[in-house]
Amino acid sequence: MLDKASTQLLAVRNVTQRYKGSSATDDGPPVLEGVSTVLNEGEIVGLLGRSGCGKSTLLRIVSGLITPSSGEVVYQGSILKGPADGVAMVFQSFALFPWLSVLANVEIGLKALRVPAEEARHRALAAIDLIGLDGFESAYPKELSGGMRQRVGFARALVTHPNILLMDEPFSALDVLTAETLRSDLVELWTEGRMPIKTILMVTHNIEEAVLMCDRILVLSSHPGRIASEIRVTLRHPRDRLDPEFRQLVDNIYALMTRRSTSKQPGRDGLFPGSGIGMVLPNVSTNSLAGLIEEVAAAPYNGKADLPHLADSLQLEIDDLFPIAETLQLMRFAELEEGDIKLSPTGRRFADTEVDGRKRMFGEHLLAHVPLVARVKRVLDERPSHRAPASRFREELEDYMSEDYAERTLRTAISWGRYGEIFAYDETAQSFSLENPA
């Protein structure tokens, strides 16, 4: 496919997208910043990044579902305004209409275009046939397994004969075996040129998936989302996951994604966006933290582990593994570098300690390295009543981040603080206090 003359199909020019601010005129922090790229005919392009890096937002901007705050998307010679002809999307959640049969779900796109009924039926059956769904035409989505449902999603997208097929983590809601079958079926159809499409843009957070399928991988950095690097994959299809060259690529991308964020911004700590009290905390449970420390401390890793290897053996996606590892780094229990995780001396000590000692260590590190928890503690200490409403901190957080992130950050701080026995939290009264309920 690569030797095909690369005609440019779509160009993204200097796109920036911001969160909606609290008022109409006020702009929030950027999700995407200054993103530019092109889509050429005959290639599969992957958008790889962590959750919250804006990759799905970028996909929706390309599809025309979202209009960017600034910058533009040029498709077929004109600036994109709204969903365009010849761009079809496949969704992570399949997004099938539960009240329509498989056939009707596939036909819906044609119906919107008012394609004559007979032609629509013909084309829908052809797409169903191509994607391996024949026999299921009259079934309803809830009768199908996840894999079959996503096949309907593909057929629905292909039936309109789009130029560009957009895929938003299309395999991440499927089990491992089903996802693999679907991937190889899709790659096979693509390399044999049997799909009526010219290019594919897919969003993924699965590094191996990107290397397995894509010709070009755009790695996005987080907060704000920028294209951190662009990687060409020249391996021939079908690709072998055990091929040393394949492994090397995967390792390289891991290293790239765990590299300490370019500390151009002063005061930034670790890989989390924001600094000080305004730091966005990930939704990571203390059990996962302790679990990862134990796993890395034990044989065969003995305190230092290769992240791809770790992800593989723990069956964790990078979106699960990275936040845990980075939280450990934030609290100085571990160091991340070049795709490896290495326990610090305190991290090793943590692994050898009993429950109460662990909680004490965790509490000390929380106060030292998580400014929000330290702030809550200080406010509680200062007040004579030793109580403070959660809304006080929530509003303070909302100065730095969106409402959702503020809520999540506060939840995380509550859960960590409870484990570290820094403070107590009463859900009914929505207030922090120093004393534990008797």
Place this chain on the structure above:
Amino acid sequence: MATKFVAFTSLGRRALPNQWDVIAFALIFGGFVLAVQAGRGMVLPLPAPRTVAVVLDYSYLPYYALRTTLRMFAALAASVLFTITYATLAAKSRRAEVILVPLLDVLQSVPILGFLSFTVTFFLNLFPGRVLGAECAAIFAIFTSQAWNMAFSFYQSLRTVPADLDEVANGFRLSGWQKFWQLETPFAIPGLIWNMMMSMSGGWFFVVAAEAITVGDTTIKLPGIGSYLAVAIDGRRVDAVLAAVVTVLVVILLYDQVIFRPIVTWADKFRVELSASQDVSESWVLNLLQRTFWIRAATRPVHQAFDWFTSLRLGAGRGGLREVVTPRVARAIDLLWFVLVGAIALYAAWGAASFVAKTLAWRDVGEAVLLTLITMMRVVVLLALATAFWVPVGVWIGLRPRIAERVQPMAQFLAAFPANVVFPIAVIGILAFHLNADIWLSFLIIFGTQWYIVFNVIAGASAYPNDLREVARNFRIGGWTWWRSVILPGIFPYYVTGALTASGGSWNAAIVAEYVRWGNDRVAAHGIGAYIAQATEAGDFPKIVLGVAVMSVCVILFNRLFWRPLFGYAERRLRLN
């Protein structure tokens, strides 16, 4: 089982009525007064339409039942039409939303039964001397009991359409019209159907009250079950009352089996869920229809016509961009719009107040408030009694699936049964034993509405997770601890839903239940319901407006300050899934 007559727009912590509620309130009452005044200006006194006399012969009952049922379905059709337009407007337009939603919220709290006389007057004047006016009035009365919760359900569905399906529709560039029929309406259907069934049940109560109504000197009796009952009461015919009761029972059973069961079964496919649910509803009628070849063949053209109709490309496809209005212009339009709404509301409030003030003084307001408090006490005490009795019984039944299976349909059926049909029988008892009307009439208030508590508690207990019951048994938790810590929190969300519905229904029932007739005997309790009913009989419109307004304020405050916090608490803390 999301059974709600009173739906809350939000369960936020700020529950106090705000300026929008006040505006909505003013608009509604101003509107009513305006309707009556417009009507009264035209003709006075009210011309009674010549209707056919209602006879108590049993053989007429099927015909009367048919007439009544037709009336109810006409009202239901009007409600659906209202729902689709009103709720869609509220969901799509931000500016319309701020006024339409509080309006709906107030409307569902206003005891519409109290306004029967107003609407009757209005429609009779619209079609002077013709039966059509009375028919319209009856249908409108039923409509007012059906429409609000349906509209709320539809509005809430439109606001919660899954984001991914919305993106698919936009991605395929479905036009606004196509999206409405392909995505939004199907998504809203299960909730709408359920609310239609609830509305139909609620409607019976009103049809009985609305078919035979006396406003001042004018008495109208439309052929139907309600009038039959009224005539039976006038003639003190116990046998005829019983015949009417049996007829209502049969009709409810029939339309449930022939109409609603098939629709509910059909609507199952619109539920958005990942896996096929375990309890699939069955309908022999639907099976029959779907398996009959020629019926399917006959409906095909209808299908095709509907398809064609719904896939018209009306309305622009949602482009990524709306018409561009600068924030400043948008704010100016907002301001203008709010000022306009405010001015109209002020005018309406002034109109209503001056209408009432013509004949009434502050003393009357005091009296109305006092009577409302008496009625409120009645509602609260009876809800408490019903709770104390039915919660244990409901739990006992709900935890025994075999019994629950049989009792549940009965409880739902009783909730649909118009309790006011049997009110006269209670009067006979009160008269015969010289009982205190203030106490014994009270029970009628809860008589028809307690079943909502029963079947919701049964549903809650049936859905109680088995593992939690096993935990309780394993740790030998029994007695009061079991009730307080194990079962009651588990069924609480269901109970609140049921009690809220019962509470709303009870307020309406008070208007009929506090003042009951049997022949020429009248039994009245002290309360705002009797106040309104007596004012209606006397044709004293200012008193009706005052009574209903005071009652509405009380209902709204009661709902907001008592039920909403409870509801929010149940949703936040006690949902078991």
